[in-house]
Every structure is written in structure tokens, then in C-alpha cells.
Amino acid sequence: MAESPAMGTPSLKLSDNTGMVLFRGELKSKTLQEGLFEVTKVKVPAKGRINSLDGLSIAWMSPDELLIFLPLGDVGKLIDALDDKLEGEETLIWDVSDLRSVFQIEGHFIREVLAKNSPADLNRDKMRRGTFRRTRFGQVAVAFWFKEETCWFLICRRSEAGYIQRLFEVSTQEGEIPSFY
Amino acid sequence: MLKLLCPYCGVEADETELVSGGEAHLKREGPESSDEEFEEYLFLRDNPKGIIFERWRHAMGCGKWFHVARCTETMEVFGTYPAQTYKPPTKVLQEIKARRH
Structure with missing residues (x-):
């Protein structure tokens, strides 16, 4: 690989x-x-x-x-x-701009990081370009979609943005990213 | 793990994305009802070993309520359908019949 x-x-x-x-x-x-x-x-x-x-x-x-x-x-x-x-x-x-936060996620293995924290089906044939999936990330409700395989977007409640950020950091620590897809 | 198809989103939602709402198709008793009928409506729920009709909410998704026909014993799901109905749709009843005979 x-x-x-x-x-x-x-x-x-x-x-x-x-x-x-x-x-x-x-x-x-x-x-x-x-x-x-x-x-x-x-x-x-x-x-x-x-x-x-x-x-x-x-x-x-x-x-x-x-x-x-x-x-x-x-x-x-x-x-x-x-x-x-x-x-x-x-x-x-x-x-609702002040009610929600938008995150831009860039890099490789984004599917893997999302899949670690969400029950959504992230297989390439289900989660395609233009798919908007509402689900959960860790313990909070989110929705995500992608423009490119290396450029994804995620929205969550603004009050939960800090949680998302911390959880994301923990799930992307060295040696923590699996290779599913 | 229970996976249910949300009839509104078409999403195969995991149990952890949903919230259970208990027994479906309850008849709401009004002020004319007897105490027994009202008690039954308010407090008494079936807890069958077998086929059950339940309400679920797609909480981490579209937020809508829907109904599920499933079996508590085998964990099979016979079908899901929108909540705007008084009784299970024929299609779901046929599915149950087909799998139970």
C-alpha cells in the first residue's frame, strides 16, 4: 500500500x-x-x-x-x-450560523477516523460524493459529507464543537488510525 | 446490535442513533373512559416474548418517529413504517406471516 x-x-x-x-x-x-x-x-x-x-x-x-x-x-x-x-x-x-459549527477535515484516512467514532456505513459505495449523512460522532449528533476524498466537512452543535475537536485529536494520535477502506 | 431502516431518510440506522419510544399503536383513552381503561392506557404495557410493535425515534438523524415490527426472541426485524398510522400496514403483516409459517 x-x-x-x-x-x-x-x-x-x-x-x-x-x-x-x-x-x-x-x-x-x-x-x-x-x-x-x-x-x-x-x-x-x-x-x-x-x-x-x-x-x-x-x-x-x-x-x-x-x-x-x-x-x-x-x-x-x-x-x-x-x-x-x-x-x-x-x-x-x-x-442558524451561531447555533452550529462547521469543521473542515483535510488529510488522508478521514473515513477511518469517522468510522471509529460513528456507526454510519462509510463504505465507498454507500458514502459517496454528494451523500449527506446525519449520524453521531462519539456521543453527539453530527452530519458529514465530502468534496474530495481528502476534504470532508462535519457539522455539529456549536456547544459541542470542543468535544468534537478533542475526540478528533485523540482518534488521530499516532498509531490510532486503522486502515479499513 | 439492532439496525433499523428509517422510513423517512432511508438510512440504515444503528441502535445507538435511535431512541426507543415503547409500545406502538396504543389507543388513547379520553375523559369518558373507565379507570381501568385509563390505567391500561397510561401504565400497562405488554412485554411479549416474540412479535412486538414499537415506536422509535431517529434522534441522531432526521428526528422523526417511526414504527418497527420486530421479534424480541430472534431479534429479526419484519419492517419499519412511518408513524402516521393507527395499525401496522398490510405489507408488514404479510412479512410477519410469511416468516412465521
Whole structure:
């Protein structure tokens, strides 16, 4: 094997410039889907997926909930635009940037580190590009997805970010990373 | 270890991602009910060795409640289905019948 767990220890860093907007509503509604697409230029994702384009992503959280990621400075503009576009529709649009933390994980063997701490199926055929998996990491609820095999993202409650950071450090100590995938 | 398919996410969720909510399909007794009926609704639960219908919540996931038909003896799962129902769907009942005869 060309790579060994020792050489590519993944690192975790807070991505503080990411804003998050929670969107709740009847996701099957054509009006909502079209309104969201017009404002964000990103299609409403299918079950368990995340769609991204030009720094904006929409993730599927539950049958009535989406989470929109975008640069922190654009949050206000997006909320106003959505409110205008979907006026009269039954929706909840809420800035949750201060409620959650986004981590960017870079390096090799990220799958292994996540698999050590989460019951999610991280096999390459199940956890693919565009899969948005809500699960747990250690004892707290998280969701993760990846852009590249060496660049993953993880969200958690902001109050639990310290726990995630410490657990991640412990699980990536020398000799602690297995080679599953 | 119990793995249940969340009917909302389509995710094969592990027991540790879920929260158990006890017996499913209880009939809620109102103010007209007798004391015995109300006691039964409030406190008395079946604890079968065999087929059981349960409520589970995908707590570390979509957060929705769903129902499960499983066997406490063999640990087999017959099916999961959304909670917006008063009785188990025919498909699940057929599955139980198919495996028990």
C-alpha cells in the first residue's frame, strides 16, 4: 500500500466563515422547490443528499427540512430574498450560523477516523460524493459529507464543537488510525 | 446490535442513533373512559416474548418517529413504517406471516 496511516494524519479546523440557514417547509411543493432554485441557483437535493454550486450548498436534513450553507456575509441577503420569493407560503427560514459549527477535515484516512467514532456505513459505495449523512460522532449528533476524498466537512452543535475537536485529536494520535477502506 | 431502516431518510440506522419510544399503536383513552381503561392506557404495557410493535425515534438523524415490527426472541426485524398510522400496514403483516409459517 502506497499510503500508511502514519503519513497522512487528518486535521480538523473550524470553518468560521460558513453561514447556515435552516429551511423548513413542504419540500415536495413545486412552488417551494422552484422558489428555492430561483434564489439559490441550486436544486433542492434528493433524500440524504447535498447539492453544491459556487460556494452555496443545500443539504437534505429531514423530509421537511433543508440546511443551506453559504458565506457568512451573504446570509442576510439570502434570507431576505427567500422571504420575498416565498411570501405567503408556509415556511420557516432561520439563520442558524451561531447555533452550529462547521469543521473542515483535510488529510488522508478521514473515513477511518469517522468510522471509529460513528456507526454510519462509510463504505465507498454507500458514502459517496454528494451523500449527506446525519449520524453521531462519539456521543453527539453530527452530519458529514465530502468534496474530495481528502476534504470532508462535519457539522455539529456549536456547544459541542470542543468535544468534537478533542475526540478528533485523540482518534488521530499516532498509531490510532486503522486502515479499513 | 439492532439496525433499523428509517422510513423517512432511508438510512440504515444503528441502535445507538435511535431512541426507543415503547409500545406502538396504543389507543388513547379520553375523559369518558373507565379507570381501568385509563390505567391500561397510561401504565400497562405488554412485554411479549416474540412479535412486538414499537415506536422509535431517529434522534441522531432526521428526528422523526417511526414504527418497527420486530421479534424480541430472534431479534429479526419484519419492517419499519412511518408513524402516521393507527395499525401496522398490510405489507408488514404479510412479512410477519410469511416468516412465521
